[in-house]
Amino acid sequence: MATTAPGRKRSETARLAILDAARELVAADGYENLTIEGIASRAGVGKVTIYRWWPSKGLVLAEALLDRAPVINTRPPAVTGRIADDLRNWLHDWVRVLASPEGSSQIRALTSAASDDQAVAVRLYEAFTAPLHTMIVQRLGHAAQIGEIRSDADLESAADAVVGSLLYRMLTRTEEVTTQRADGLLDLLLHGLTPHSRRSEDPQETADR
Template identity: 40%
Template structure:
């Protein structure tokens, strides 16, 4: 497990992994309880049993803490399945995502608030896209390209457009307060529609 955050291997007191975990956990716990907005760095520090200075030493802002916490949580949760059946894989992945957003409020409320925060913090927006979204979008793109090459999709279907059509409705409902998130039935209908539309215009 190579640590890409290694602090240049200085020969002195190392960073406390216990404090790091406590901070990340506390940030998601507080988001679940109060929502992202009202959570303060001071509250995170207090909950984690840690000094404010320790947080500001390693993260530039509350958003950066929550981003790292979400990345930790999401890593195992949102893997992209590959059973050979594209439709089933898409439905399964999206079901997992929606379930994560709904059931575990540690995830949903924190993500929504974090996205809100990125609207006036360009550096945080960079981190959200590069660390959280881009890798997972790449996974989906690869899965769709593979399906296309295997003949399960029109030969010049556009994976990027398909990804937008699939996932945008989720965030549309989530961020624009359009009712509750999709039910499992609605997800299947959504995937069916998108797969049926992946032929390019005449």
């Protein structure tokens, strides 16, 4: 969140105008073309006003996209008793947001800002990446407790795979983010986590029979 200098009262109307201007400009022109001058002009304020409350354009954008008008899905997966269904439905909701023009542009803008500004990277991690990862770990943990997945499964790595795979494809634009891709990831992941009554037979032993 922005901080106000001691003894200086911040205008809420001006703050919201600045945040809305940053969001609108980055949607239209991208993060690389976003400037404090442009934000100030669109918001109808002076540059000094912006710098008084935010030390960088990245932090203006972070507050605009993470606090003012977030479109990113931060709702945890449901707990219905079927891990596959709950994660699949949750991932489909998440993919729809990321695949939308607004959602994809916001994630790309925030990622670009985070690469330029460590303070933005911290904000992005605290407001988005960490909560997303924690939600998946917690849902998988519940599944492990009731025997749906292995009790010794590495839940942290599983969550890394879910978050990392989708974000990688979207950020690099190597492939459209689709629910089918999410299903493929989830099916592969849960197949590896599913409890087994015994270990797979050694291929050589099977061939010798």
